Amino acid sequence: MSISTLKIAVDDGSTNVKVSWIADNQLKTVISPNSFRKDWKSAALLRDKKVFNYEIGTTKYTYDATSDKALETTHVDYQYGDLNLLAVHHALMQTGIEPQPVKLVVTLPITEFYNSEDCQRNEHKIEKKRNNLMRSIRLNKGELFDIVDVEVMPESLPAVMSTLMNSDCNEFTRSLVVDCGGTTLDMGIIVGEFDDVSAVYGNNEIGVSMVTDAARKALAAADSDSSYLVSNELIKRRHDLSFVKDVVNDESQIEKIINKINTKIEELGASVAYEAKKFSKNPNRVYLVGGGAALIYPAIAKAYETLGDRVVLIHDSQSALARELCMYHSDMGDAVDVAPEALVGVGDE
Known part of the structure:
Protein backbone atom coordinates (compact mmCIF):
# COMPACT_ATOMS: atom_id res chain seq x y z
CA MET A 1 0.00 0.00 0.00
CA SER A 2 1.43 3.38 -1.03
CA ILE A 3 1.14 6.37 1.28
CA SER A 4 1.05 9.81 -0.35
CA THR A 5 3.64 12.32 0.81
CA LEU A 6 2.24 15.36 2.60
CA LYS A 7 2.44 18.50 0.48
CA ILE A 8 2.98 21.80 2.33
CA ALA A 9 2.90 25.34 0.91
CA VAL A 10 5.60 27.65 2.28
CA ASP A 11 5.82 31.37 1.61
CA ASP A 12 9.33 31.74 3.02
CA GLY A 13 9.63 35.50 3.32
CA SER A 14 12.60 37.25 4.85
CA THR A 15 10.70 38.44 7.94
CA ASN A 16 8.22 35.61 8.50
CA VAL A 17 7.67 32.16 7.02
CA LYS A 18 4.03 31.39 6.31
CA VAL A 19 3.10 27.68 6.17
CA SER A 20 -0.22 26.20 5.01
CA TRP A 21 -1.32 22.59 4.79
CA ILE A 22 -4.52 20.56 4.70
CA ALA A 23 -5.54 18.15 7.46
CA ASP A 24 -8.96 16.53 7.78
CA ASN A 25 -10.30 18.72 4.95
CA GLN A 26 -9.25 21.85 6.82
CA LEU A 27 -6.79 24.44 5.63
CA LYS A 28 -4.38 25.32 8.44
CA THR A 29 -1.84 28.11 8.56
CA VAL A 30 0.96 29.08 10.91
CA ILE A 31 3.25 32.14 10.80
CA SER A 32 6.80 31.64 12.04
CA PRO A 33 9.02 34.73 12.57
CA ASN A 34 12.68 34.65 11.53
CA SER A 35 15.17 35.39 14.29
CA PHE A 36 18.34 33.29 14.26
CA ARG A 37 21.84 33.84 15.60
CA LYS A 38 25.02 31.82 15.49
CA ASP A 39 26.03 29.36 18.25
CA TRP A 40 23.68 27.36 20.41
CA LYS A 41 21.40 28.40 23.25
CA SER A 42 21.61 26.63 26.62
CA ALA A 43 18.78 24.38 27.71
CA ALA A 44 15.74 26.22 29.07
CA LEU A 45 15.01 26.18 32.81
CA LEU A 46 11.38 25.34 32.18
CA ARG A 47 10.94 21.73 31.08
CA ASP A 48 8.12 22.55 28.64
CA LYS A 49 10.17 25.27 26.88
CA LYS A 50 11.80 23.83 23.76
CA VAL A 51 15.16 25.10 22.54
CA PHE A 52 15.84 24.93 18.80
CA ASN A 53 19.56 24.46 18.19
CA TYR A 54 20.47 23.70 14.57
CA GLU A 55 23.63 22.69 12.73
CA ILE A 56 24.36 23.20 9.02
CA GLY A 57 27.70 21.73 8.06
CA THR A 58 30.02 22.83 10.86
CA THR A 59 28.09 26.01 11.72
CA LYS A 60 25.79 26.12 14.74
CA TYR A 61 22.65 28.29 14.83
CA THR A 62 19.83 28.82 17.28
CA TYR A 63 16.39 30.44 17.23
CA ASP A 64 16.52 33.50 19.49
CA ALA A 65 13.54 35.86 19.31
CA THR A 66 15.01 38.79 21.24
CA SER A 67 18.77 38.70 20.64
CA ASP A 68 20.29 41.87 19.20
CA LYS A 69 22.79 39.52 17.51
CA ALA A 70 20.07 38.05 15.30
CA LEU A 71 21.35 37.60 11.75
CA GLU A 72 19.99 39.84 9.02
CA THR A 73 17.52 38.23 6.61
CA THR A 74 16.37 41.44 4.92
CA HIS A 75 18.30 41.01 1.68
CA VAL A 76 17.54 39.00 -1.43
CA ASP A 77 20.51 36.64 -0.91
CA TYR A 78 18.55 35.23 2.04
CA GLN A 79 16.64 33.11 -0.48
CA TYR A 80 19.65 30.90 -1.20
CA GLY A 81 21.56 30.53 2.06
CA ASP A 82 21.65 28.95 5.51
CA LEU A 83 19.10 31.35 7.00
CA ASN A 84 16.46 30.37 4.46
CA LEU A 85 17.07 26.68 5.13
CA LEU A 86 16.86 27.36 8.87
CA ALA A 87 13.69 29.45 8.56
CA VAL A 88 11.80 26.85 6.52
CA HIS A 89 12.70 23.93 8.79
CA HIS A 90 11.96 25.97 11.92
CA ALA A 91 8.56 26.96 10.51
CA LEU A 92 7.75 23.33 9.74
CA MET A 93 8.52 22.49 13.37
CA GLN A 94 5.88 25.03 14.49
CA THR A 95 3.04 23.23 12.67
CA GLY A 96 2.64 20.51 15.28
CA ILE A 97 2.84 17.88 12.54
CA GLU A 98 4.95 14.82 13.30
CA PRO A 99 8.24 15.14 11.36
CA GLN A 100 7.95 13.08 8.18
CA PRO A 101 8.83 13.17 4.45
CA VAL A 102 7.20 16.23 2.83
CA LYS A 103 6.97 17.92 -0.56
CA LEU A 104 7.20 21.70 -0.42
CA VAL A 105 5.81 24.42 -2.66
CA VAL A 106 7.96 27.48 -1.92
CA THR A 107 8.26 30.99 -3.35
CA LEU A 108 10.77 33.36 -4.92
CA PRO A 109 10.38 37.13 -5.40
CA ILE A 110 9.32 38.08 -8.91
CA THR A 111 12.70 39.76 -9.49
CA GLU A 112 14.39 36.41 -8.82
CA PHE A 113 11.86 34.06 -10.44
CA TYR A 114 11.79 35.87 -13.81
CA ASN A 115 14.59 37.17 -16.01
CA SER A 116 14.46 40.97 -16.20
CA GLU A 117 15.35 40.91 -19.92
CA ASP A 118 12.53 38.72 -21.26
CA CYS A 119 10.21 37.96 -18.29
CA GLN A 120 10.87 34.23 -18.69
CA ARG A 121 11.61 31.84 -15.81
CA ASN A 122 15.10 32.18 -14.39
CA GLU A 123 15.83 28.46 -14.26
CA HIS A 124 19.24 28.99 -12.67
CA LYS A 125 17.84 30.83 -9.63
CA ILE A 126 14.85 28.50 -9.36
CA GLU A 127 17.17 25.49 -9.25
CA LYS A 128 19.44 27.32 -6.81
CA LYS A 129 16.48 27.79 -4.46
CA ARG A 130 15.48 24.12 -4.80
CA ASN A 131 18.99 22.87 -4.11
CA ASN A 132 19.33 25.09 -1.06
CA LEU A 133 16.27 23.58 0.61
CA MET A 134 17.35 20.03 -0.20
CA ARG A 135 20.58 20.50 1.81
CA SER A 136 21.30 18.62 5.01
CA ILE A 137 20.48 20.22 8.37
CA ARG A 138 20.41 18.80 11.88
CA LEU A 139 18.36 19.65 14.98
CA ASN A 140 20.15 18.94 18.25
CA LYS A 141 18.16 16.43 20.32
CA GLY A 142 15.35 16.40 17.80
CA GLU A 143 14.07 15.13 14.47
CA LEU A 144 13.44 17.34 11.43
CA PHE A 145 11.20 16.96 8.39
CA ASP A 146 12.66 15.16 5.39
CA ILE A 147 12.19 17.46 2.38
CA VAL A 148 11.96 15.06 -0.56
CA ASP A 149 10.91 17.52 -3.27
CA VAL A 150 10.67 21.28 -3.77
CA GLU A 151 8.55 23.17 -6.30
CA VAL A 152 9.24 26.90 -6.70
CA MET A 153 6.52 29.45 -7.52
CA PRO A 154 6.62 33.24 -8.06
CA GLU A 155 5.49 35.44 -5.20
CA SER A 156 2.44 37.71 -4.99
CA LEU A 157 0.15 36.92 -7.93
CA PRO A 158 -1.34 33.60 -6.71
CA ALA A 159 -2.29 35.30 -3.43
CA VAL A 160 -5.42 36.81 -5.03
CA MET A 161 -6.59 33.72 -6.90
CA SER A 162 -9.69 32.99 -4.78
CA THR A 163 -10.54 36.70 -4.53
CA LEU A 164 -10.53 37.12 -8.30
CA MET A 165 -12.51 33.94 -8.89
CA ASN A 166 -15.31 35.38 -6.73
CA SER A 167 -15.10 39.01 -7.82
CA ASP A 168 -17.52 39.05 -10.80
CA CYS A 169 -14.89 40.69 -12.97
CA ASN A 170 -15.08 40.34 -16.76
CA GLU A 171 -12.52 39.11 -19.24
CA PHE A 172 -11.20 42.66 -19.79
CA THR A 173 -10.71 43.64 -16.13
CA ARG A 174 -7.11 44.55 -15.32
CA SER A 175 -6.18 43.96 -11.68
CA LEU A 176 -2.98 45.29 -10.17
CA VAL A 177 -1.55 43.08 -7.41
CA VAL A 178 0.88 44.82 -5.06
CA ASP A 179 2.92 42.62 -2.69
CA CYS A 180 4.97 44.57 -0.16
CA GLY A 181 7.15 42.17 1.80
CA GLY A 182 10.05 42.48 4.15
CA THR A 183 12.68 42.80 1.45
CA THR A 184 11.00 43.16 -1.93
CA LEU A 185 8.15 44.88 -3.71
CA ASP A 186 6.47 42.63 -6.29
CA MET A 187 3.70 43.72 -8.65
CA GLY A 188 1.75 42.17 -11.49
CA ILE A 189 -1.20 42.83 -13.79
CA ILE A 190 -3.78 40.05 -13.98
CA VAL A 191 -6.40 40.04 -16.75
CA GLY A 192 -9.88 38.73 -15.94
CA GLU A 193 -10.21 35.88 -13.44
CA PHE A 194 -6.57 34.89 -13.92
CA ASP A 195 -7.07 34.49 -17.67
CA ASP A 196 -3.68 36.04 -18.30
CA VAL A 197 -0.74 37.74 -16.59
CA SER A 198 -0.15 40.88 -18.62
CA ALA A 199 3.03 42.18 -16.93
CA VAL A 200 5.19 41.73 -13.83
CA TYR A 201 7.54 44.09 -12.01
CA GLY A 202 9.76 43.85 -8.96
CA ASN A 203 12.03 46.04 -6.89
CA ASN A 204 14.31 44.36 -4.35
CA GLU A 205 15.24 47.66 -2.71
CA ILE A 206 11.77 48.53 -1.38
CA GLY A 207 10.22 46.67 1.55
CA VAL A 208 9.20 46.82 5.20
CA SER A 209 12.89 46.46 6.10
CA MET A 210 13.09 50.22 5.41
CA VAL A 211 10.92 50.73 8.48
CA THR A 212 12.48 47.89 10.48
CA ASP A 213 16.01 49.27 10.07
CA ALA A 214 14.86 52.72 11.18
CA ALA A 215 13.12 51.23 14.22
CA ARG A 216 16.24 49.28 15.23
CA LYS A 217 18.44 52.37 14.96
CA ALA A 218 15.97 54.45 16.96
CA LEU A 219 15.79 51.75 19.65
CA ALA A 220 19.58 51.50 19.82
CA ALA A 221 19.77 55.27 20.39
CA ALA A 222 17.40 54.79 23.32
CA ASP A 223 19.61 52.10 24.94
CA SER A 224 17.19 49.44 23.70
CA ASP A 225 19.10 47.30 21.19
CA SER A 226 16.73 44.67 19.81
CA SER A 227 16.32 41.90 17.26
CA TYR A 228 14.62 42.37 13.89
CA LEU A 229 11.67 40.40 15.29
CA VAL A 230 11.18 42.76 18.25
CA SER A 231 11.54 45.79 15.97
CA ASN A 232 8.87 44.45 13.63
CA GLU A 233 6.59 43.76 16.58
CA LEU A 234 7.09 47.36 17.73
CA ILE A 235 6.05 48.58 14.28
CA LYS A 236 2.85 46.53 14.45
CA ARG A 237 2.07 47.51 18.05
CA ARG A 238 3.33 51.09 17.99
CA HIS A 239 -0.08 52.35 19.22
CA ASP A 240 0.05 50.06 22.30
CA LEU A 241 1.79 52.30 24.85
CA SER A 242 2.14 49.47 27.37
CA PHE A 243 4.05 47.32 24.87
CA VAL A 244 6.15 50.27 23.71
CA LYS A 245 7.22 51.02 27.29
CA ASP A 246 8.26 47.38 27.75
CA VAL A 247 10.49 47.57 24.68
CA VAL A 248 12.01 51.05 25.12
CA ASN A 249 14.37 51.48 28.09
CA ASP A 250 14.75 55.27 27.80
CA GLU A 251 11.11 56.33 27.94
CA SER A 252 12.01 59.93 27.16
CA GLN A 253 12.77 58.70 23.61
CA ILE A 254 9.37 57.05 23.00
CA GLU A 255 7.76 59.94 21.13
CA LYS A 256 10.85 60.34 18.95
CA ILE A 257 10.93 56.61 18.16
CA GLU A 267 8.06 57.08 3.08
CA LEU A 268 7.48 53.38 2.35
CA GLY A 269 3.90 54.08 1.26
CA ALA A 270 4.99 56.96 -0.97
CA SER A 271 7.72 54.82 -2.57
CA VAL A 272 5.33 51.94 -3.27
CA ALA A 273 2.64 54.28 -4.62
CA TYR A 274 5.16 55.91 -6.95
CA GLU A 275 6.36 52.55 -8.27
CA ALA A 276 2.79 51.29 -8.65
CA LYS A 277 1.62 54.33 -10.65
CA LEU A 288 -2.70 44.54 -1.64
CA VAL A 289 -0.98 41.48 -0.16
CA GLY A 290 2.13 40.75 1.89
CA GLY A 291 3.31 41.61 5.39
CA GLY A 292 3.50 45.34 4.62
CA ALA A 293 0.08 45.60 2.95
CA ALA A 294 -1.65 47.27 5.91
CA LEU A 295 1.19 49.80 6.25
CA ILE A 296 0.98 50.97 2.62
CA TYR A 297 -2.80 50.75 2.18
CA PRO A 298 -3.52 54.46 2.95
CA ALA A 299 -0.92 55.62 0.40
CA ILE A 300 -2.16 53.23 -2.32
CA ALA A 301 -5.81 54.13 -1.66
CA LYS A 302 -4.91 57.80 -2.12
CA ALA A 303 -2.85 57.13 -5.26
CA TYR A 304 -5.83 55.32 -6.84
CA GLU A 305 -8.50 57.46 -5.22
CA THR A 306 -10.97 57.20 -8.12
CA LEU A 307 -11.18 53.41 -7.62
CA GLY A 308 -12.69 53.79 -4.14
CA ASP A 309 -13.44 50.40 -2.59
CA ARG A 310 -11.86 48.65 -5.57
CA VAL A 311 -8.55 49.16 -3.78
CA VAL A 312 -8.68 46.05 -1.62
CA LEU A 313 -6.57 44.98 1.34
CA ILE A 314 -6.69 41.17 1.19
CA HIS A 315 -7.89 39.50 4.40
CA ASP A 316 -4.94 38.14 6.42
CA SER A 317 -2.73 39.54 3.67
CA GLN A 318 0.50 38.27 5.20
CA SER A 319 -0.45 34.58 4.89
CA ALA A 320 -2.64 34.86 1.77
CA LEU A 321 0.00 33.54 -0.63
CA ALA A 322 0.70 30.38 1.39
CA ARG A 323 -3.04 29.66 1.73
CA GLU A 324 -3.72 30.09 -1.95
CA LEU A 325 -0.74 27.98 -3.03
CA CYS A 326 -1.85 25.24 -0.68
CA MET A 327 -5.42 25.17 -2.02
CA TYR A 328 -4.33 25.40 -5.65
CA HIS A 329 -1.84 22.56 -5.46
CA SER A 330 -4.11 20.36 -3.36
CA ASP A 331 -6.95 20.76 -5.86
CA MET A 332 -4.62 19.98 -8.74
CA GLY A 333 -2.91 17.05 -7.10
CA ASP A 334 -5.01 15.28 -4.48
CA ALA A 335 -8.43 16.78 -5.28
CA VAL A 336 -9.03 17.57 -1.61
CA ASP A 337 -12.39 19.21 -0.94
CA VAL A 338 -11.84 22.27 1.28
CA ALA A 339 -15.02 24.02 2.35
CA PRO A 340 -14.67 27.78 3.03
CA GLU A 341 -16.02 27.41 6.54
CA ALA A 342 -13.30 24.84 7.28
CA LEU A 343 -10.47 27.33 6.80
CA VAL A 344 -8.82 27.74 10.18
CA GLY A 345 -5.77 29.47 11.55
CA VAL A 346 -3.38 27.57 13.74
CA GLY A 347 -2.10 30.85 15.13
CA ASP A 348 1.10 32.82 15.25
CA GLU A 349 4.24 31.55 16.85
Missing part, protein backbone atom coordinates in the same frame (compact mmCIF):
# COMPACT_ATOMS: atom_id res chain seq x y z
CA ILE A 258 7.23 56.47 17.23
CA ASN A 259 7.54 59.58 15.07
CA LYS A 260 10.52 58.02 13.29
CA ILE A 261 8.57 54.82 12.62
CA ASN A 262 5.53 56.73 11.34
CA THR A 263 7.71 58.86 9.07
CA LYS A 264 9.34 55.76 7.59
CA ILE A 265 5.94 54.13 7.07
CA GLU A 266 4.84 57.22 5.13
CA LYS A 278 4.70 54.09 -12.82
CA PHE A 279 4.00 50.41 -13.48
CA SER A 280 0.21 50.63 -13.88
CA LYS A 281 -1.32 54.10 -14.11
CA ASN A 282 -5.00 53.19 -14.39
CA PRO A 283 -5.87 49.59 -13.45
CA ASN A 284 -9.50 48.62 -12.85
CA ARG A 285 -8.77 47.14 -9.43
CA VAL A 286 -5.89 47.05 -6.95
CA TYR A 287 -5.22 44.24 -4.48
